[in-house]
Each structure stands twice: as structure tokens, then as C-alpha cells.
Amino acid sequence: MKRITIKDLSKFLSLSTSTISRALLNDKNVNDETRKRVMDAAAELGYKPNLTALNLKSGQSKTIGVVVPEMITPFSAKVLEGIQNVLYPLGYRLVITQSDENPLNERKNLQLLEGFNVDGIIINLCHETYNNDLYQQIISQGTPLVFFDRIPDKSLNASKVIVDDYINSSLMVEYLIKTGRKRIAHIMGPQTIRNAVERANGYKRIMNKYHIFDENLIIKTEGMTFEYGKRAVKHWSDKDIEFDSIFAFSDTLAIGAMNFLLENNIKIPGEVAVASFSGTELSTMVYPQLTSVQQPLVKMGETAAELILEKIRDHSAPSKTVLLDAVLVYRDSTL
């Protein structure tokens, strides 16, 4: 079952390998007749180009590394779909790694990807600053880096794709207020994630604007699993801090919060409204369905892929930050 190479075709047709190559590449300097013969033979013998050889020639690995914090929520799956949409048709391979929300794993993943000689890396961080040195080092070695969703704090020379956390968070909080909620609690996620800080800022601004901000109503979590969401609500509950609604950093945290409420027979949205930021399928799978800021995840992946391609094609291309529009989707968990 040996593979057919250009050499086999060359023998088969008594032509030089270069002519075969040219015909296959649609080079103009080939007789139409000859091209046809080559094409037919290639089809007949089942010739398929050897990507590895191509890559060796071109000096590229045609491999893009991707680092995501986790894959058990649909968030990354959707973004990956976007990345794949753009990159697979172009013959790029993806090496996808999961950091499990752990900066140390992220570091290992990045190093693994370096070992793979990737042409570029697309990454969603799990910690704002922890691996800054590595990002910097990778970029200065000439491997383009593109950040999406959770981006680093330093102004690295890298392109980014994000949604406006501050604005969208503000809008969601304002919506809750408009529906009559006043004691809006906020589960902000870990403060080592830039977006968490941004969203919390949006929350604070609006709460202050309406003079209803209360420091007790905001809580940082150490992690991102739904257990932390649960624990946050338990905290307020234990301390007898009143709240009539919850705005969570992510679907997962919101769902954890909902579970606590449901377990304690607290009506959603009757007694407490719940809203989140993310907008993955999870928000429609729970009961009641979750109001959330829905991000264009597939688009986000596609954009990230295009940004990395720009950088690969021209390493001196200027870095861009693309801001994508999100929409608020109102569902049964609020009102």
C-alpha cells in the first residue's frame, strides 16, 4: 500500500518530476496535452501530495497551536469550530491543548507547542499575568500569538479578539435594574482574569450610578467551576446578605448559583433573578433558561484564525485588537 509519489508518476509517464510538479501546480509553462496526461494519471494512480515534504520545503509546519482553559463547557468548542472553519480548508493542522484553568498547565502547553514548531498560537488565558514572560519570549522568537476572550494585561505585540466586557456587563446590570431589581449580587470570578475585573467594573459603575452599590454584594471566586457559584450564594445566604438577583461572570458560575437557589427552594426568577455572561448552549439547557450576554463565539474563533494568518503571512504586520459585538439574550431566569 505504498503511496504514489511524484516520482512514480514521472516513471509512469516518462516525464521529469519537475514537469509533473508544474502540471500539478497549474504552472503555465506546461503543454495542455501534457497537463491532462499528468492529471489523469494522478487521478488514476491516486496521487496525493505529501504535506510533510511541502512543509519541509516551505519551512512552515502548517500547524497552529491552540490553548484553551477548559473544554467541558461549550465555550471553547464553539470558538474551536470557528478556528477550524478558517484553518482546515487552508491545510493547517491544529494542536489543541487544555490548561484546566491552571497557569502551570498553560505554561506546559505553550512549551509543548513550541516543541511542535507551530507556525502560530491562538490562546485564551487562564491567568492575566502569570505567564507574561513566556508570551513575550514566544513572540520575540518569531512565533505569532493571538489572544482571544481572556487577554493579558501587558501590551504585548500580539493581536487580540474580545468583546467589550465593561459595556456589556453594564448593559446587563442596567437591564436587571430596569426589571425592578435593586439588590444585585455579582459573582465576579477570579480577579486574576482580566475580564472578571472589567465586568466587575461595569457592574460597579451602574450600581453606583443608581446609588445601590454595596461592597457586600460582590464576591470573587477562586475558581471557575459551578461549585464556586454555589459557594458564593451560600456565602451571602449564610451572612444574611439580602439580594434579589445575581449576575455571574460565566454560565457555569451562574448555574452553580441557580443550583443553590433551587436546592433551597428559592424561586427563579420570582425571588431571585439570575443572569450571566457567556452565552453558551448551557444557558438554554438549564431550567429556567438563563438570561445572558451572548458572545459570537464561532465568529471569535474565525477572527482569531484570520489574525494569526495575517501575522504568519507577514510577520511585521501590525497587531490588531478586534472588538466583537455581543447581544443580551433575555430568558426565563430574569424578569
Next chain:
Amino acid sequence: MKRITIKDLSKFLSLSTSTISRALLNDKNVNDETRKRVMDAAAELGYKPNLTALNLKSGQSKTIGVVVPEMITPFSAKVLEGIQNVLYPLGYRLVITQSDENPLNERKNLQLLEGFNVDGIIINLCHETYNNDLYQQIISQGTPLVFFDRIPDKSLNASKVIVDDYINSSLMVEYLIKTGRKRIAHIMGPQTIRNAVERANGYKRIMNKYHIFDENLIIKTEGMTFEYGKRAVKHWSDKDIEFDSIFAFSDTLAIGAMNFLLENNIKIPGEVAVASFSGTELSTMVYPQLTSVQQPLVKMGETAAELILEKIRDHSAPSKTVLLDAVLVYRDSTL
């Protein structure tokens, strides 16, 4: 920022490239002194082997293709984790594709992977028979194929990793009966999925054993989304078919079913118990938490990866079918 090659080292140390190569490969025919010099220089200049060149020499692409039906539930994410655990440390890259539960997409994915010259393909089907011709063709072209979870009906020369659907389904149904349920409804999923048929058979056997089988209590769905789960329960409800419990083919279908019950104020498990087959994180994220047959997903991925490695190393290695143990996990959705 040019990469350091073996040639650079050769110039730098005034040694032949072959000696450098040998030193790097720990070949015995190298003076210890020389080896040390080479190693030091490699470290100093930051030499990293070019995988593409290695691959060209070895004739392998060091790339494994993976095809999964979907990635929005944690199911595939967990299996992928297992696959990555085994394959990444060995220098393999993964090209992961999603079929979106559509056999046509599956076909396209397989063809894409062929174009990538993958060394092997690990696949979870979305239809039992639809692409049988392609599986056969890929195998006979010499590309090993390993199936996991949902496997094909024909006896192809390929290894497989599965859990025993029939037995575990039986066990779960028997458990429901032991907790006092008699009218156990079954959402079996599409009958074009072999596992759905197997699990339904397990269900039927036990229901018959206790003489409580009723054809009306079993329903096939066209798809796998949670909407179909919802619709199934609506069907029984509309037709006034009584049931005191539901056993669903997957977490997602079960959750759809739960949502219908919750929307109609039917108590879980008070009035209706719910159980599923899958055992992803989803089962712990919903309220009440879902009783389910929990499969060892990471292990499944690791096993699939090892099976494909066997085949890659020795193309004539015999095909194996590995049966993994699942466990029933009892949660609040049943009593």
C-alpha cells in the same frame, strides 16, 4: 530569528552533521567529550529538532485524525483529554474534527483527514452504517482506524473501545425497578446509532423480565439535542401515557426530558425519576443532579490512542475490542 539547524551546530563546532546527529541521538559511536560539546552547543544556541524533517525521513506525518459527533457536551472533551494524554508526549499532533451528528459531515471530515495524510484515525460515529464504504476504503489503504463509543455494524478490521451498553442499560433499568418504578419510559435516541439499539435491548430485556414492558413507553428520537428529549416526554404527556420514570440514552436527552417535567411542575424524582447513560459533567450540573451510567471517558480516549499506536507500529497487529467498565452513579434524580 532563523532557527538553529544541525548544520549551524556543525559549522559552530567544526564537526560533520552526522556526528552532531549521532551525538544528539545518543548513538554509542560518539566520543563522550564530543557528545558533551554538541549537547552544550545545542543548549546554548537553542537547537530544536525540526519535526517536519524527521517526519519526511520516517515517512510518517505524526498526525492522528479524530472525528467526533459533537463537542458541545463534555463527552468528547473528556475522551480527547485521554487521547491527548497519550499522543502529545509522543510528538503526535491531532487534527480534531466535528461531524455535528451528520453523516455527511463525517464523510467530509474523513476525507479532509485523508488529505492531511494522517497516520491513523480515531472516530466516534454519528451513524451506524452510512459511511461504511469509506471506513473500509480507508482501512484498506493502510490507514488504521479505531472506533470508540459508537461503533459500526460491519466487522471491519479495526480496533474498538466500548462499554457494554446492553449490560449497563439492564443494570440501570433494574435499579429503577428496585426503587419501585414500574412505568419506565425510555428515550432511546436515533436507531441509526448502534448503542441506542443495544441500550434499548437491555431496557427491553429487563422490562420483559418483570413483565412490565409496554411498547408505548419506548420512543426513538431523530436527533440528539435536548429538544428531542423534551419532545419525547411531551409526546407521552400528550398521549396520556403514564410513566413514573424516564431512562434516556444520553445526558442531553435526559436533561431535555427534565426540562419538560420542570416546566410542567412535575416533581423529580417525586413524581418521575430520571436516569441517563453517559456520565458527563452535565449530569452534576443540572438540578436535581442526574443518576447515570458513568463511562470512563478519559480512559476511553487513552485506550483508543494506545490501540491506534499498536496499529501504526505494526500494521498487521490484530484488531482488538476493548470493553471498559462503567459504573452506575446514583444521584438525586432517582430515589
Next chain:
DNA sequence: GTGAAAGCGCTAACAG
């Protein structure tokens, strides 16, 4: 113990 040379599959000057 080390070097020279060939070759993996392909493309691209360079000739003719």
C-alpha cells in the same frame, strides 16, 4: 570515532 554522501518528496532556479 568521525566524515562524506545519499535520500525522504517536493519545488524552483537554471538550462536548453
Next chain:
DNA sequence: CTGTTAGCGCTTTCAC
């Protein structure tokens, strides 16, 4: 329009 040749980075005979 077609063929010859060299070379991408590396390993591996084959000499010495």
C-alpha cells in the same frame, strides 16, 4: 515547453 540540478533538515549507510 521540458529536463537537470540543488536543496529544505535530518538520519543512515558506507568509508576511513
